[in-house]
Amino acid sequence: MSLPVLLFGFVVIGGLALYYLSIALFSLRETTKGTRRVVATVKEVQVWVDGWYLIAVWTDILTGQRYTFRSHRIELRLKQRVGDSVCVDFDPSHPERYHMKL
Numbered sequence: 001m002s003l004p005v006l007l008f009g010f011v012v013i014g015g016l017a018l019y020y021l022s023i024a025l026f027s028l029r030e031t032t033k034g035t036r037r038v039v040a041t042v043k044e045v046q047v048w049v050d051g052w053y054l055i056a057v058w059t060d061i062l063t064g065q066r067y068t069f070r071s072h073r074i075e076l077r078l079k080q081r082v083g084d085s086v087c088v089d090f091d092p093s094h095p096e097r098y099h100m101k102l
Helices: 001-031
Strands: 036-048 051-059 068-070 085-091 094-101
Touching: 036 068, 051 085, 068 085, 068 094
Parallel strands: none
Antiparallel strands: 036 051, 036 085, 051 068, 085 094
16 A cells, blocks of 8 residues: 555544544533532432442522432442432433433
8 A cells, every 4th residue: 555545544534533523522511511510418229130229319408409319320339328428410400411420
């Protein structure tokens, strides 16, 4: 294979990689826009056949609104216990959209 063709291939592949990376970063920025980070308290640890689940709650002191968050399935050793704190990023206008930092 000749050197110019190889260099052209690297330029094209690099350009496409940068294009898709910029799209991914833009969409990540848009999805995290308007989110709020809170510290919720673990109220329950559920043990199922497929793994552990954490249930955490947080109450907004300004509105009195209570939010309940359920973690994704945890397969590995669980670090948090009942009463521990966990960080949760959520969208106040759509509280069903959240991510629990474990």
